[in-house]
Amino acid sequence: MSSTYKLNHTDSFGNGDAKSLAENGFSHLTSLAQSEKAVQELLLQQTPMQTTDDHLIEFSEALRTVAKALRGAAEGKALAQAEAAEWKRRYELERSKNVELQHKELSNGVCADESNSQRIEHLAKSPRLYAQENSSNGMERICSHEVLQDGGFNSFTNKLKRKASFKLSWGCKGMANDQHKKEIVSFERGNISTAERSSKQISLTWESDPQTVLIITKPNSTSVRVLSVDMVRWLRTQKGLNIYVEPRVKEELLSESSSFNFVQTWEDDKEISLLHTKVDLLITLGGDGTVLWAASMFKGPVPPIVPFSMGSLGFMTPFHSEQYRDCLEAVLKGPISITLRHRLQCHIIRDKATNEYETEETMLVLNEVTIDRGISSYLTNLECYCDNSFVTCVQGDGLILSTTSGSTAYSLAAGGSMVHPQVPGILFTPICPHSLSFRPLILPEHVTVRVQVPFNSRSSAWVSFDGKDRKQLEAGDALVCSMAPWPVSTACQVESTNDFLRSIHDGLHWNLRKTQSADGPRDT
Ligand SMILES: NC(=O)c1ccc[n+]([C@@H]2O[C@H](COP(=O)([O-])OP(=O)(O)OC[C@H]3O[C@@H](n4cnc5c(N)ncnc54)[C@H](O)[C@@H]3O)[C@@H](O)[C@H]2O)c1
Numbered sequence: 001m002s003s004t005y006k007l008n009h010t011d012s013f014g015n016g017d018a019k020s021l022a023e024n025g026f027s028h029l030t031s032l033a034q035s036e037k038a039v040q041e042l043l044l045q046q047t048p049m050q051t052t053d054d055h056l057i058e059f060s061e062a063l064r065t066v067a068k069a070l071r072g073a074a075e076g077k078a079l080a081q082a083e084a085a086e087w088k089r090r091y092e093l094e095r096s097k098n099v100e101l102q103h104k105e106l107s108n109g110v111c112a113d114e115s116n117s118q119r120i121e122h123l124a125k126s127p128r129l130y131a132q133e134n135s136s137n138g139m140e141r142i143c144s145h146e147v148l149q150d151g152g153f154n155s156f157t158n159k160l161k162r163k164a165s166f167k168l169s170w171g172c173k174g175m176a177n178d179q180h181k182k183e184i185v186s187f188e189r190g191n192i193s194t195a196e197r198s199s200k201q202i203s204l205t206w207e208s209d210p211q212t213v214l215i216i217t218k219p220n221s222t223s224v225r226v227l228s229v230d231m232v233r234w235l236r237t238q239k240g241l242n243i244y245v246e247p248r249v250k251e252e253l254l255s256e257s258s259s260f261n262f263v264q265t266w267e268d269d270k271e272i273s274l275l276h277t278k279v280d281l282l283i284t285l286g287g288d289g290t291v292l293w294a295a296s297m298f299k300g301p302v303p304p305i306v307p308f309s310m311g312s313l314g315f316m317t318p319f320h321s322e323q324y325r326d327c328l329e330a331v332l333k334g335p336i337s338i339t340l341r342h343r344l345q346c347h348i349i350r351d352k353a354t355n356e357y358e359t360e361e362t363m364l365v366l367n368e369v370t371i372d373r374g375i376s377s378y379l380t381n382l383e384c385y386c387d388n389s390f391v392t393c394v395q396g397d398g399l400i401l402s403t404t405s406g407s408t409a410y411s412l413a414a415g416g417s418m419v420h421p422q423v424p425g426i427l428f429t430p431i432c433p434h435s436l437s438f439r440p441l442i443l444p445e446h447v448t449v450r451v452q453v454p455f456n457s458r459s460s461a462w463v464s465f466d467g468k469d470r471k472q473l474e475a476g477d478a479l480v481c482s483m484a485p486w487p488v489s490t491a492c493q494v495e496s497t498n499d500f501l502r503s504i505h506d507g508l509h510w511n512l513r514k515t516q517s518a519d520g521p522r523d524t
């Protein structure tokens with residue numbers, strides 16, 4: 001029988017044996033006393049000038065050690081400040097949302113019972129904890145719309161608005177029982193085994209009928225414009241849905257016919273920030289850029305997206321516009337397979353910021369965040385850390401931190417691997433590194449990556465988010481990046497893996513080669 005053992009988390013310092021430590025400590029003391037004696041004997045033999053030089057060298061080494069320690073402490077502080085600011089931002093966001101809902105409820109005259117008010121109080125104090133408690137109480141529904149959107153108090157918010165609810169379930173294609181089984185790691189009797197895989201094909205099943213659809217369209221395209229007119233009319237007359245479009249599109253529709261005045265839109269950013277509470281389904285008409293654009297409008301939870309291909313490549317747009325009616329019929333009925341695409345949340349910490357709350361607005365990316373040399377002709381010099389551990393210094397044109405969805409975009413062009421979008425991870429791909437040994441990395445999804453422009457950098461660097469919103473990073477500024485809690489779910493044509501393979505075959509002609517003919521030399 002193999003021996004039994006326990007798996008434990010250990011800290012990075014390790015916990016050595018106390019006895020051997022004491023012994024080591026004793027032998028250190030003895031050797032220290034001996035070396036001190038040796039140093040004294042040496043000093044007696046030396047001239048006064050030599051002694052002064054030695055002292056100066058020793059002193060400068062000590063100063064260097066202190067400077068190194070101070071730099072380490074400053075780096076640790078910057079990271080802690082970034083984290084504190086992010087938590088504060090989330091806390092304020094949740095709190096203001098809850099207070100707003102509470103006010104709405106009072107003004108609607110709905111009498112909140114005691115348990116609801118306690119829950120609101122609890123949420124306002126500790127939104128994240130509440131969401132976790134709620135989502136881990138052994139229910140089969142492990143990732144519900146309500147949990148992502150409202151922190152779990154759906155019965156209360158249902159009184160305030162009408163949103164279609166749905167559930168996500170993890171299961172194998174074709175399996176009758178698609179109930180999610182948690183991944184179980186067992187280490188009984190010294191044997192480690194996993195019972196279930198955590199990430200299976202995900203399907204979305206509506207629990208109540210979707211009622212509101214948002215349509216986002218690529219601008220300046222006649223075919224998109226023609227299709228959007230037809231689709232809006234069909235969704236309204238045949239499906240009786242409420243429809244939101246961008247202000248530009250509403251104008252286009254009204255210029256077509258005044259009968260489109262039922263179409264809704266928004267006026268400012270505040271209204272955009274509330275869209276996720278009203279919209280059940282998001283339809284995009286365009287290419288991958290339109291999907292990126294639509295996702296970037298949602299700084300928090302994103303409604304499920306049905307992307308129609310009206311561009312040239314369409315990695316994330318599996319649906320054909322010609323059959324849009326059949327496709328939307330199927331989606332509105334459900335269940336549908338989805339790809340849950342992770343996003344990265346990024347924020348810039350300015351060296352000039354005087355306190356930890358002075359971070360800039362958090363940016364969410366579906367493809368990647370890129371730090372490059374911009375218009376500068378010098379090499380970028382970027383110090384990279386992963387959870388406080390030094391990774392490397394990028395010297396080249398720049399660095400791409402990509403999601404797995406973005407692995408087939410810019411990261412691919414820079415030599416990164418193609419990764420199935422359902423794999424959670426952060427790709428660390430250099431752009432033209434001036435080194436023969438810089439291979440791209442894939443980091444696990446739970447890490448925080450920090451990229452800093454060193455104080456002695458010759459030039460500044462530039463950040464862009466999904467290829468947009470360029471910002472300058474001066475010496476001393478840093479970009480902090482981690483996995484966002486709000487993924488983007490896109491409907492699949494068949495299912496996630498089939499769609500991914502189809503897109504790399506059709507879009508990139510991956511590994512296309514004429515098949516070798518059967519005639520010719522063979523192994524005997
Ligand atoms: N050298 C490069 O390959 C390069 C350079 C700059 C930007 N980009 C990519 O362009 C994206 C912005 O896209 P856009 O449409 O707004 O700009 P765009 O109009 O310049 O199009 C960029 C191209 O990248 C494709 N693309 C976008 N996301 C993709 C994905 N996840 N998988 C495969 N291909 C994808 C698009 O279909 C399009 O053909 C950026 O996020 C970046 O990934 C690539």
Ligand SMILES: Nc1ncnc2c1ncn2[C@@H]1O[C@H](COP(=O)(O)OP(=O)(O)OP(=O)(O)O)[C@@H](O)[C@H]1O
Nearest residue numbers: 216217218219286287288289290293311312313314
């Ligand atoms: N609703 C929108 N409002 C403003 N800009 C948009 C919108 N939708 C898309 N864009 C921008 O338009 C550009 C082109 O969009 P998209 O990539 O969808 O079309 P495409 O270039 O024809 O398709 P493909 O990328 O497949 O070749 C992108 O830069 C995108 O950011």
